[in-house]
Amino acid sequence: HNPTKIQNCIQTDVVVVDLVADRTTSSSAISPLSSTLRTMATIELTAEHGKCIAVLVLLWIQQQLVFAIAVAVARKKSCIDAPTLYPRDSEIKKLNLSEKDVDSYMCVQRVHQNNVEFLTCFFPVMLLAMIDNPNKTFYASIVVLMGRMVTALGYYRGASKRVAGGWFHFGEYYVVYLAGKFAYKLINEA
DSSP: OOSEEEEEETTTTEEEEEEEEEEEOOOTTSOGGGSEEEEEEEEEEOHHHHHHHHHHHHHHHIIIIIIHHHHHHHHHHHTOOTTOSSOOHHHHHHHTOOHHHHHHHHHHHHHHHHHHHHHHHHHHHHHHHHHHOHHHHHHHHHHHHHHHHHHHHHHHHOGGGGGGGTTHHHHHHHHHHHHHHHHHHHHHHO
């Protein structure tokens, strides 16, 4: 049988995902017919879930296009070739880069690198939070998206200016709260 199936329910405009897990026990005291236990979870994916997925896509575009292109431009301008993330003193001297050139490159690179670090933790938590509360997750994630962009724009002007978008943490922490609330709800329903 197929352990995961997706059904489109045309009448309600809802996508239903049924997750079926077969668990087999090795106990010889249980008859062969009852040795397989079935657990089923149904997740109804609504338009609100679609909005959350759209924000995930926008966060990906922000990271993989907007921030990555900025790094490519900074690399070309400074002649710092990949795979170097942060140039050593010997490379800076060899390329005859000024302190301003190095700072400018480093700020652009840090925006990209910091966002990579952030999104690896944020995406899974956002996915979990959106299962139970897609509407609040959507709005909190929009705060994250906008705040990360303001942070980047500030950082491009200098490391001390990155704090301008620090308010993205409000959205981030709220999404973590929603995921924790969902976990609590699941634990108490068990």
